[in-house]
Amino acid sequence: MCYAIPGKVESINEKTVTVSYFGETKKAINELHDLRPGDYIYAQGGYVIEKIPAEQAEDILQTWKEVFFDLQDLDLRLSRLDLQDKNIDPGLLRILDRALEEKPLKKEELLYLLDLKGHPEQELLFKAANFLRQKYHKNACCVHGIIEISNYCRRNCAYCGIAGHVKGLERYRMTPGEIVGASLEAIEKYGFRALVLQSGEDPGYTIKELAGVIKEIKAKAAVLIFISFGEMPEKDLVELYQAGARGLLLRFETSNPILYDKLHTGHSLESRLDTLRAARRLGYVIITGGLLGLPGQTYVDILNDLYLTKELGATMFSFGPLIPHPLTELATAPMPREKEILKVLALARFIDPQNANVVVTTGFETLSPTGRKRGLLAGANSVMLNLTPIKYRRLYSIYPNRAHEQEGIAEQVRDTVSLLQSIGRAPTDLGVT
Numbered sequence: 001m002c003y004a005i006p007g008k009v010e011s012i013n014e015k016t017v018t019v020s021y022f023g024e025t026k027k028a029i030n031e032l033h034d035l036r037p038g039d040y041i042y043a044q045g046g047y048v049i050e051k052i053p054a055e056q057a058e059d060i061l062q063t064w065k066e067v068f069f070d071l072q073d074l075d076l077r078l079s080r081l082d083l084q085d086k087n088i089d090p091g092l093l094r095i096l097d098r099a100l101e102e103k104p105l106k107k108e109e110l111l112y113l114l115d116l117k118g119h120p121e122q123e124l125l126f127k128a129a130n131f132l133r134q135k136y137h138k139n140a141c142c143v144h145g146i147i148e149i150s151n152y153c154r155r156n157c158a159y160c161g162i163a164g165h166v167k168g169l170e171r172y173r174m175t176p177g178e179i180v181g182a183s184l185e186a187i188e189k190y191g192f193r194a195l196v197l198q199s200g201e202d203p204g205y206t207i208k209e210l211a212g213v214i215k216e217i218k219a220k221a222a223v224l225i226f227i228s229f230g231e232m233p234e235k236d237l238v239e240l241y242q243a244g245a246r247g248l249l250l251r252f253e254t255s256n257p258i259l260y261d262k263l264h265t266g267h268s269l270e271s272r273l274d275t276l277r278a279a280r281r282l283g284y285v286i287i288t289g290g291l292l293g294l295p296g297q298t299y300v301d302i303l304n305d306l307y308l309t310k311e312l313g314a315t316m317f318s319f320g321p322l323i324p325h326p327l328t329e330l331a332t333a334p335m336p337r338e339k340e341i342l343k344v345l346a347l348a349r350f351i352d353p354q355n356a357n358v359v360v361t362t363g364f365e366t367l368s369p370t371g372r373k374r375g376l377l378a379g380a381n382s383v384m385l386n387l388t389p390i391k392y393r394r395l396y397s398i399y400p401n402r403a404h405e406q407e408g409i410a411e412q413v414r415d416t417v418s419l420l421q422s423i424g425r426a427p428t429d430l431g432v433t
C-alpha cells in the first residue's frame, strides 16, 4: 500500500514543477537533476521526493483510477453545505457567507466563531470548514509518520510527561542504526514518503550523529524528513538541512508570552520563535501550532496562536489538547472538550483556507475516539501515524494512554486507509498550490 499517488510532470520552471494528478495540477519544488516533462514522480509536503519508472507509475495509477473518482465524488457529497436553515443564528450565517465568498474574516468575527455555543451552530461551522477544505484541497489527505527516537529531555515544560524533572520514567535513546532501520522499514515496507524524527531536547545526540542518520536515510530511500528535536541554533539547522532534512516540526505551544513564561521557566517564547524563523529562512517546511486548554488561556490567545502559525509560514497547523499528565504541575488541569478542539481546527481552515494543511493530532485522538473522523470533517486534511518501535512507544509518555500506543504499523495503516476511504479521501499529498 502506498500513501502517495504518482503525479506526472507537466512543465518545469527552474525549481518549480507543475504536476498533474488525474487532470488536476499542483506545484512542487524540485531538487532532482534529471527531471523532465512527462516523468512520473512522488511529491510530499510540496517537494518532489522521487522519480519513478513510467511503467510502475502507470500500474499504480491504473489501480487508483478506479477508486479515485468514486472517492472524490463521495467527498464532494459529504462536503455539501446548506446555509438556508432558518433556525440558525443570522449573525453566524452572515459570517459564513463572507468566508465562503473568500473574504478574509475580521478578528471579531473569528472570535465570534470560536465562542459559538449552540450545537447546530457549531455543527454548521464544522461543515463550512469542511466545505472550504474540499474547495481548496479536494480530497487529498497527507499521511505522515512519526518516529520518536529518544525520550530524554533537558527541558522542564510544566505539562510534559517526559520533562527532565519527571522521575521514575524509564528513558530510552534509539541508536543511529535503530533510527535508520525504523525509517527504512516505514518507507520501504509501508510506503511512507514523509517522516518526522522526534525527541525531547536530548543532549545525548550530537548534531553530527543526527546529520549522519539523516544522510544515511536519504542515501538509501526517497523521503521528506522533518526534524523535531526542539529548539536549536541556526548552525545546527543548517547542518541538518545540508544532511537532507527539509521540514521542521516545532510547536511554539502558546503565543502568549506571559503564559509561555509560566509554563517554561527559564525559557522564552522569543527563542522558540527564533528557531522557527531561522528554519523558515533556510527553506524548511514548517509545522507548528500550540496546546489547547492551557490554564488561563483565552480565546484571544488561541486566535493569536492561529495568526502566529500563519505568520510563521507554516504549511501545517498542529493544534491539540493539553492532556494532563499525573506527574506534572498541570496534573489537575481540566481536559478541553472535543468541540473546543474542533472549533480550532475549523478556524485554522478559515484563516488560511488555501495553504493550510490542518492535522488531526494524536492528542486529539487520545481525547476523543471519534476525533480523527470528526476533525477530518471539520477542516482538517492530515493525519500522523506513530511509527515508533512498539517497545519504546509507551515510554514516550508526554501524556498518558496515547492513542495507538499498542497498535503496530500495519494495523494503523489499515485503519487509516479504511477511515479515509469511508469519507472519500485519498492519501495524496499534492503539495503547495
Ligand code: 5AD
Residues within 6 Å of the ligand: 159, 160, 161, 250, 251, 253, 290, 291, 320, 321, 322, 323, 324, 325, 363, 398, 399
Ligand atoms: N498534553 C498534550 N500535548 C503535550 N505535549 C507535551 N506534553 C503534552 C501534554 N501533557 C506536546 C507539546 C510538544 C509535543 C511534542 O507534545 O505540544 O510540543
